[in-house]
Amino acid sequence: MTDRFNLYRYAAPSAFYPLAGAMIPYFAAVAVVFGLAGLWLGMLVAPTDFQQGEGYRIIFIHVPASWMSMFIYLVMAFWAAIGLAFNTRLSGMMAQALAPTGALMAFLSLWTGALWGKPMWGTWWVWDARLTSELILLFLYIGYMALVAAIDDQRRADKAGGLLLLVGVVNIPIIYFSVKWWNTLHQGASVSLTKSPSMASTMLWGMLLMAMCFWMYSIAVALMRVRTIMLERERHTDWVKAELASLGAGGEK
Amino acid sequence: MAVVGRDLKLAMRRQADIVSALFFFVIVVSLFPLGIGPEPDLLRKLAPGVLWVAALLATMLSLPRLFADDYRDGTLEQLALAPHPLGLVVTGKVIAHWLVSGLPLALIAPVLGIQFDLAADALVVLTGAIVIGTPALSGIGAIGAALTLGLRGGGVLLSLLVLPLYIPVLIFGAGAVDATVTGLGGEGHLSLLAALTFASLGFAPWASAAALKIALE
Numbered sequence: 021m022t023d024r025f026n027l028y029r030y031a032a033p034s035a036f037y038p039l040a041g042a043m044i045p046y047f048a049a050v051a052v053v054f055g056l057a058g059l060w061l062g063m064l065v066a067p068t069d070f071q072q073g074e075g076y077r078i079i080f081i082h083v084p085a086s087w088m089s090m091f092i093y094l095v096m097a098f099w100a101a102i103g104l105a106f107n108t109r110l111s112g113m114m115a116q117a118l119a120p121t122g123a124l125m126a127f128l129s130l131w132t133g134a135l136w137g138k139p140m141w142g143t144w145w146v147w148d149a150r151l152t153s154e155l156i157l158l159f160l161y162i163g164y165m166a167l168v169a170a171i172d173d174q175r176r177a178d179k180a181g182g183l184l185l186l187v188g189v190v191n192i193p194i195i196y197f198s199v200k201w202w203n204t205l206h207q208g209a210s211v212s213l214t215k216s217p218s219m220a221s222t223m224l225w226g227m228l229l230m231a232m233c234f235w236m237y238s239i240a241v242a243l244m245r246v247r248t249i250m251l252e253r254e255r256h257t258d259w260v261k262a263e264l265a266s267l268g269a270g271g272e273k
Numbered sequence: 274m275a276v277v278g279r280d281l282k283l284a285m286r287r288q289a290d291i292v293s294a295l296f297f298f299v300i301v302v303s304l305f306p307l308g309i310g311p312e313p314d315l316l317r318k319l320a321p322g323v324l325w326v327a328a329l330l331a332t333m334l335s336l337p338r339l340f341a342d343d344y345r346d347g348t349l350e351q352l353a354l355a356p357h358p359l360g361l362v363v364t365g366k367v368i369a370h371w372l373v374s375g376l377p378l379a380l381i382a383p384v385l386g387i388q389f390d391l392a393a394d395a396l397v398v399l400t401g402a403i404v405i406g407t408p409a410l411s412g413i414g415a416i417g418a419a420l421t422l423g424l425r426g427g428g429v430l431l432s433l434l435v436l437p438l439y440i441p442v443l444i445f446g447a448g449a450v451d452a453t454v455t456g457l458g459g460e461g462h463l464s465l466l467a468a469l470t471f472a473s474l475g476f477a478p479w480a481s482a483a484a485l486k487i488a489l490e
Contacts, residue, residue: 156440159436160437163434167433170425175490176490180420183416183480183483184434187438187480194441198440198445198465199440199444202444202448
């Protein structure tokens with residue numbers, strides 16, 4: 021019973037703000053630990069790939085970034101659904117706070133993919149199904165952020181953005197399969213993205229550690245962002261004024 | 274149905290809008306040969322994609338007007354209060370939008386296809402694909418139009434939201450023509466296009482209705 025009670029309590033920004041503030045250092049610390057471990061395993065321990073040489077090591081950034089870019093969109097859609105169904109203020113803020121990180125991950129995934137593709141396939145970009153869908157995902161993030169930024173009324177921004185996210189989530193499989201089919205029909209590129217069948221277990225572990233690092237980083241950054249969004253939106257309330265006053269007294273921003 | 278008739282009547286009183294969207298389509302398509310050169314082989318290869326991209330842009334041009342006028346004079350609020358579900362009303366408006374924006378494109382597309390040296394069967398498939406595919410564009414576009422209703426910079430924003438969602442229609446629409454040109458037969462693409470249209474006509478009006486209610490709050 022107390023657990024349920026607590027969860028609902030933290031749906032209020034005034035209660036969630038200190039909780040988020042308390043959680044950020046832990047997530048950030050865990051992200052650093054996982055990141056160091058993952059980089060150590062990936063850069064120093066993992067064996068050199070016999071086909072791709074050292075260049076394959078960009079996988080330790082590329083794959084986690086791609087995973088996160090897709091996962092964050094789903095999480096945003098989840099918050100959007102909660103927000104539309106229960107009309108909670110915090111869900112819209114969470115979706116907005118996650119969006120820039122998701123877009124960053126999609127961009128990183130495309131960028132590292134290009135850096136990886138150049139030495140491996142001799143080209144920065146191929147119109148492969150996965151690359152194309154990732155690009156479209158980036159477009160969806162940008163559309164969401166543009167829509168939310170264009171609406172001044174925050175409640176409307178949350179709801180409209182939430183609806184767009186839900187429409188986007190329904191469309192993602194359709195887009196993915198149509199792009200995939202389009203790609204197989206065209207048969208243009210001779211490049212196949214299929215990975216080598218077996219992956220050394222150190223590589224896999226390095227990748228998983230890096231994925232955890234990205235995950236923790238995303239949570240920490242999203243919480244930081246949601247805190248500032250809360251302060252901005254709730255600036256007329258007493259708790260924000262008290263919070264700002266104490267911050268001002270403490271002498272730090 | 275009354276909504277369809279009303280919207281058609283309103284559109285007919287503003288024929289210039291229909292005609293200008295149509296000429297936008299014609300001009301965009303005509304720019305491509307000027308940009309890439311007049312070789313018939315090249316043009317034949319590019320025709321499906323060029324025509325479809327231009328069709329996407331031309332449909333989008335008229336989307337901001339879908340709800341904006343009714344929103345400004347308060348009709349939309351009355352429609353939202355009416356006993357009929359708003360989703361049905363939006364369905365009517367989507368159908369009217371297709372009749373004045375999608376259908377004319379299909380009628381003029383064969384002529385432009387001839388300019389690109391497409392064969393007769395490809396022209397038939399092109400026309401069919403535009404007839405089948407453009408209702409999906411109107412449906413999906415209605416969601417974007419409803420979301421951006423009354424916002425500053427609505428037109429550009431609308432294209433950011435809607436164009437990524439148009440990609441499947443573009444792929445199958447252009448794919449149908451492409452498959453006919455290469456002799457594979459475009460029936461599979463046309464069926465998928467029809468599926469997209471039915472799905473978006475079924476779901477999109479309700480999503481747009483939800484977005485309109487958000488905008489009207």
